[in-house]
Amino acid sequence: MKSNIPWLIAAVTGCTMIVAWFVPVAKDWRDEAGTWYEILAAIAFVLGGANLFTQHLQKISARRAGWGYSAVTLVAFVGTLVVGLLKVGVIPDDPNYPWSGYHQEEGSALWWLFYYVYNPLTAAMFALLAFYVASAAFRAFRVKNAEATLLLSTAFIVLLGRTYAGAWLTSPVPDEYSALTFPGLTAIILGVFNTAGQRAIMIGIALGVAATSLKVLLGVDRSYLGSD
């Protein structure tokens, strides 16, 4: 029963989505399923938050390695949640309803956290990639065999072709041979070799998704329901 009902819901919903794609009459059912999906996706945020809270709380109470980071995570999580829910710093639209303002209003605590904490922190994390890529390029990118040589040559062409250096270095090449310039070669690599590889991967993935979906709809694969 514990696995049959969830499977039945998944199977009926999945079949509805497939049928609605081909039968216009079933369009309303698909829209209904879509609305339910939106509700469930929103509830998943709450479950995710609760899971994050309990996991980190357990780590702190057990004093496991790195529990200090968990404490920072919890403080940030709870702090953001509280200022967002209580609309700290939001000026009410209607003075008779103190919580009537927009939760992310400019100047509010949540707005401040987003622009002055979350925004710079995530941008800084992403920017650090440049430093690690440079270090990895120096230590790991070695011409050890034919495949590595091919990879390295491709990387050089694309790295140069995506900047002004590539255009400048091959600027004496006449227009009729523009395919031989660094930008031209980059376009060929991305438009031909990359496209061919990507299409092969995409078709493979699509076939895998179709097969897995069929197994889920027919109840052959129930691993997504958990082991209990």
Added chain:
Amino acid sequence: MLDFLKNLDRRWIFLAMLLAVAIPVVMQKTFPEKPTKLVQDAFDAIENLPDESNVLFSFDYEPSTEGELAPMAKALIRHCCLKRHKMFFMTLWPGGLPLIEQNIEDIISKEYEEEHFARGKDYLNLGYNAGREVAIIVMGTNFKRMFPTDNDKIPLDDPTLPMAHDIDRLDDMDLIVDISAGYPGMKEWVQYAASPYGIKLVIASTAVQAPQAYPYYPNQLTGVLAAIKGAAEYEAALGEKYPKYRDPAFNDAIRRMAPQLWAHLLIIGLILLGNGIYFAERIKGTRR
């Protein structure tokens, strides 16, 4: 010397990368950009639409990729403002909503203050939808089911939002612009909007995601802005058509191409140096 280079502390590499990026930022040197066909097609898709066409923007990214995607968003919105297209903004990413608000404030409200763009008449913030690709599927046939109100909770049928009255399905949009950093984003818009309904779709994507866009061009994707280079090319195309936009104040991406140039050259130099050390060691080992 070889031993020093072999055991080079990575902090020297970090310092070199910092200088390679920081010096060009301070120097403000820019280089000419020529739009590639992918970018020119994206530009033409907006340029060739009749004035006041419906354009749906989906901000499917968060602040982590803002450095790369914000210049694209700005250039695309500026172009739509110049053509007085009706702009609908939405996001499938929770962190995308403040970015929509910021762009509306900075560009539509401030830069185009004299044009008097009005909310609900010229642009509309629909807000965030948690439905991911299912939201796109339902919007395809029943737009208002996924977005019954705008972000201020005003029903789309309200008289103050006339631009939304005739929007019942996704194909009531003349063009979709997806600014995408991952899932849900580019692929989902291709699969559930561009392919089934034949709606024109322009993608502005991060460098890591861009290779996945090429297989869809030019059939499902009308144009592609790939990474900061794509943004710089779009700014160049905008400046070519509208000379006012050659002003460096409007060229965020073009200004970022100089740091990118030196960072790329540094990476190439480091790869060559690393391989030089590798071969020198092999030769040394053979001689022994």
